[in-house]
Each structure stands twice: as C-alpha cells, then as structure tokens.
Amino acid sequence: MKRGIFILLILCIVLTGCWNRRELNELAITLAMGLDKIDDEYVVSAQVVVPSEVSMKGGKGTTPVTLIQGRGETVYEAIRKMTKSSSRKVYPGHLRMLVISESLASEGIGHPIDLISRDWELRSDFYVAIAKDSTAEEILNVLTPLETIPANKMFNTLKVSEENWAATVGITLDQLITDLISNGKEAVLTGIIVTGKQELGSSTENVITVTPSAKIKVDDLAVFKGDKLVGWLTEDESRGYSGITNHVKNTVGTISCPGGGRASLEVLSFKSKVKGKVKNGSPEADINVKIAANVGEIECSIDISKAESVEALEKLYEKAVKVTINDSITSVQEKYETDIFGFGNAIHRSYPNEWKTLKNQWNQHFTEMKVNIKVDVKILKTGTVNNSVVESRKD
Structure with missing residues (x-):
C-alpha cells in the first residue's frame, strides 16, 4: 500500500506540466509598445524582434524589428486585434519601453495604464515615456544605428541621460502608478522626440550612414495633473x-x-x-x-x-x-x-x-x-x- 502511494506521488511530480507553457517560436517578443488614440479608437503599436535578424548567424539584411498594430475601443481589444496581422501572439514579458502619445496623455492615461498594470505577463520595470510632437507609432518606427533594437536604444539613452545630465528621469510603471494615486505628488514623464527627417527613420539607410536622417532623442519632462498631461518643463x-x-x-x-x-x-x-x-x-x-x-x-x-x-x-x-x-x-x-x-x-x-x-x-x-x-x-x-x-x- 505504501509502495503504491509512493509511486503515485512520483508520477504526479513527473507528469505535472505547465498549463500556460508557450513555445518561443509561437511568440512575438515585444520590447517596446506605443499607445495612440485616433478617432476615439486606441491604436497600439508593438515593436517586435525579428529573430532571424538578431541571431548570431546573421540575417537577410532586413530590419531587426517590425511593427505590429491593432485598433480597438479599448487598449485590451486593440492588443488582441494584433493577431489579425501577426502569425505569432504578441508577448510583452520583456518590454523595455512604453511610449504614450502627447495627445493621448493630454486626454488622460488612467485607463490605458489600468490595463497595462493588470496584465500578468508584464513586468513593471520598464520605462514609460511621452512621444513629444509626434505619435508613439512614429517614435517606434525609427531605426537606430548604435543599438540594433530601437527599444534598447530608448531605454539605455534614458538611463544614461538621467545618470549623467539629470534633465530626464527614468520612470517605471510602478513609480508612475504610485504618483498617479498619490494625493501628495503628481506624476512626470520624460519626453521622446524624433529629430531630422522623420519619414526616413524606418529605412535601413538610416542605420548605414555616419549621420542618420532621423534620430531618437530624450527631451524634457512632461508635467501631469491627475492623469492628464498639462505641459512641459524647460531643460533647466x-x-x-x-x-x-x-x-x-x-x-x-x-x-x-x-x-x-x-x-x-x-x-x-x-x-x-x-x-x-x-x-x-x-x-x-x-x-x-x-x-x-x-x-x-x-x-x-x-x-x-x-x-x-x-x-x-x-x-x-x-x-x-x-x-x-x-x-x-x-x-x-x-x-x-x-x-x-x-x-x-x-x-x-x-x-x-x-x-x-x-x-x-x-x-x-x-x-x-x-x-x-x-x-x-x-x-x-x-x-x-x-x-x-x-x-x-x-x-
């Protein structure tokens, strides 16, 4: 009897599987996500890694990332609708940057942040920033020469700028939520801008020249009142x-x-x-x-x-x-x-x-x-x- 129970316990351990297991080749690894709002609909852009272009063996010479988009009445719906144009499910577990358009932030970021904070697949150590004078989609479309993955470029630039110049601040999701719900402190977020010829930023030519046609740059701080963007600070x-x-x-x-x-x-x-x-x-x-x-x-x-x-x-x-x-x-x-x-x-x-x-x-x-x-x-x-x-x- 004891031997039978022992064997049953061993089998339970050996045969136990992971109910939510995902194969890597079934996922679209998302390192940056952009939130825009057009005609009362949310537009979510996911900057997804192209595995063949970032592998050690080298790729076909195409861009290292691609942009997958979805539109919906809520952010959640827009993310799910991405499956209409993607053969893989968007996976944000390695997200490094969340970029919100200036126009959406002026309306209020409470509802989008609510969804983002509830997603169990997301870690909360990524930076949140505002696309200044452009859409989040336009920011995510720019290829960068120094970093193969543009999301890494934005994350590292924000980090280095904060540590060495101090006119920008890297705000994570946790810190943003803390400020949004606090009675004694309002939120700020760093702005991100595109300089140069924005329309050429998505071309591979942007990363093979000494002077790129379009560049991503971190800018000054956006000021919030409640969950709404109300203005910008100068550099000083x-x-x-x-x-x-x-x-x-x-x-x-x-x-x-x-x-x-x-x-x-x-x-x-x-x-x-x-x-x-x-x-x-x-x-x-x-x-x-x-x-x-x-x-x-x-x-x-x-x-x-x-x-x-x-x-x-x-x-x-x-x-x-x-x-x-x-x-x-x-x-x-x-x-x-x-x-x-x-x-x-x-x-x-x-x-x-x-x-x-x-x-x-x-x-x-x-x-x-x-x-x-x-x-x-x-x-x-x-x-x-x-x-x-x-x-x-x-x-």
Missing part, C-alpha cells in the same frame, strides 16, 4: 526637478565668473532633503541640498590654487543651483498648479493630522506655499592645472 526646470527629488547622480554645472568667462564643475554627489512643515495653518517646505564636485573646466582668470578662489566658485554654484530650483518651483506653481515635487508627501510625513485638512485641496495650497532653499557646495578637487590655459597664455 527639469534639472531643478531632478535636484529636488534626488534624481541627480552625476551632472555638470556651469557658472559665470565675476570677471567674465565661465567655469564648469563636475557634480559627483547631489543629495537633497525635503522637510514639510505647517505654520499657522499654512504649509511650507525646507529643501536642503548638499553637493560635492570637482572643477572640470576653467575659462576665466581665476587662480584655483587659492582657497578663496575655490570658495568663490562654491558660492557661485550654490547661488546658481538655488536659482534653478526656485525657478522650477515657481514656474510649476504659476503655470500648472500641480505638485510634481512631492511637497504634499513631505507634509503628510511630518504633520499627518494637518495633512487630513490640506490634502483635498492640496494643489491649491501648493501654489501658495513658501519654499525655503539652502544649498551647500564643496569642491573636492581642482585638477592638475591652477589657471586657465588660455588666460595664462594671454598673460
């Missing part, structure tokens, strides 16, 4: 946002010297802390920024071997950062009236009881709140040359 305002929200990993800061010329600092560390407080019923925020930097370039007559010269550069950059952050806040308060910086969350953490009365009209309170900014810059290294090479030659 986008960098101010990154500074406030601790998205600056490494960047370059350029300042004007008192006697003319400019100096550039390489920012190695940029840490900001936002503390919310309530005074006499009115919300305020304190922003404390600490920056560590090296001197990268000097184009003015200043001797950085002297301590007072280094201190002068530190003070100049402190002032420049403070102006950038303040201008970013003021612009959003006046033009968009939407708290993308998360000051509401800071108030909620420090004053939970007061937050209960503030949260229902928070964006209105945000436009009127006072923000105090303190910046501390420390220059760690000045390089091996004390004076500007050009200025030394003039002397």
Whole structure:
C-alpha cells in the first residue's frame, strides 16, 4: 500500500506540466509598445524582434524589428486585434519601453495604464515615456544605428541621460502608478522626440550612414495633473526637478565668473532633503541640498590654487543651483498648479493630522506655499592645472 502511494506521488511530480507553457517560436517578443488614440479608437503599436535578424548567424539584411498594430475601443481589444496581422501572439514579458502619445496623455492615461498594470505577463520595470510632437507609432518606427533594437536604444539613452545630465528621469510603471494615486505628488514623464527627417527613420539607410536622417532623442519632462498631461518643463526646470527629488547622480554645472568667462564643475554627489512643515495653518517646505564636485573646466582668470578662489566658485554654484530650483518651483506653481515635487508627501510625513485638512485641496495650497532653499557646495578637487590655459597664455 505504501509502495503504491509512493509511486503515485512520483508520477504526479513527473507528469505535472505547465498549463500556460508557450513555445518561443509561437511568440512575438515585444520590447517596446506605443499607445495612440485616433478617432476615439486606441491604436497600439508593438515593436517586435525579428529573430532571424538578431541571431548570431546573421540575417537577410532586413530590419531587426517590425511593427505590429491593432485598433480597438479599448487598449485590451486593440492588443488582441494584433493577431489579425501577426502569425505569432504578441508577448510583452520583456518590454523595455512604453511610449504614450502627447495627445493621448493630454486626454488622460488612467485607463490605458489600468490595463497595462493588470496584465500578468508584464513586468513593471520598464520605462514609460511621452512621444513629444509626434505619435508613439512614429517614435517606434525609427531605426537606430548604435543599438540594433530601437527599444534598447530608448531605454539605455534614458538611463544614461538621467545618470549623467539629470534633465530626464527614468520612470517605471510602478513609480508612475504610485504618483498617479498619490494625493501628495503628481506624476512626470520624460519626453521622446524624433529629430531630422522623420519619414526616413524606418529605412535601413538610416542605420548605414555616419549621420542618420532621423534620430531618437530624450527631451524634457512632461508635467501631469491627475492623469492628464498639462505641459512641459524647460531643460533647466527639469534639472531643478531632478535636484529636488534626488534624481541627480552625476551632472555638470556651469557658472559665470565675476570677471567674465565661465567655469564648469563636475557634480559627483547631489543629495537633497525635503522637510514639510505647517505654520499657522499654512504649509511650507525646507529643501536642503548638499553637493560635492570637482572643477572640470576653467575659462576665466581665476587662480584655483587659492582657497578663496575655490570658495568663490562654491558660492557661485550654490547661488546658481538655488536659482534653478526656485525657478522650477515657481514656474510649476504659476503655470500648472500641480505638485510634481512631492511637497504634499513631505507634509503628510511630518504633520499627518494637518495633512487630513490640506490634502483635498492640496494643489491649491501648493501654489501658495513658501519654499525655503539652502544649498551647500564643496569642491573636492581642482585638477592638475591652477589657471586657465588660455588666460595664462594671454598673460
């Protein structure tokens, strides 16, 4: 009897299969997806890998990706309708980029994101971006020379730009959903644009020339109020946002010297802390920024071997950062009236009881709140040359 039960258990393990198993040759591996809306219908574009063109053995010389599309009254319906033109089922399990058109984002991204967040096949670590001044389909149609797969190009460019320039922010699906449902912080997304001759971007000639006819470029930040896009930040305002929200990993800061010329600092560390407080019923925020930097370039007559010269550069950059952050806040308060910086969350953490009365009209309170900014810059290294090479030659 025991032997029979043992054999039955072994057979259960051996014969168990995976109910949702898929063969690789039955799937269309999708690395980027675009969402547009035309005539009250959603248009979903899937950038799908052509296996034969990305294999080690080499392909037939055609494009490494193809675009599969579907139209429907809902995003879910549009995705299913892709099967009308594809011999394989679209599989988004390796998605790297979700691109939403600017026009659709202006109407609201809540419904499309609802579907995307429910799909069990999707991971949530892909980036979400906005197609600026074009459709998502047009963005996904551009072939890229440096990366074989355009989706990888967009993903890596966004990542590298965030880490080295700080005017863009890589927002994953998880972060976007968190911001959309939060009372104390509104969402932002990075814009993606096509420069050059957009109509030539889908041709293989775009990847075999030194200067491509069309290029994909990450741009500034899109501002949301609720789930609707309401405007765009400038590059400086986008960098101010990154500074406030601790998205600056490494960047370059350029300042004007008192006697003319400019100096550039390489920012190695940029840490900001936002503390919310309530005074006499009115919300305020304190922003404390600490920056560590090296001197990268000097184009003015200043001797950085002297301590007072280094201190002068530190003070100049402190002032420049403070102006950038303040201008970013003021612009959003006046033009968009939407708290993308998360000051509401800071108030909620420090004053939970007061937050209960503030949260229902928070964006209105945000436009009127006072923000105090303190910046501390420390220059760690000045390089091996004390004076500007050009200025030394003039002397």
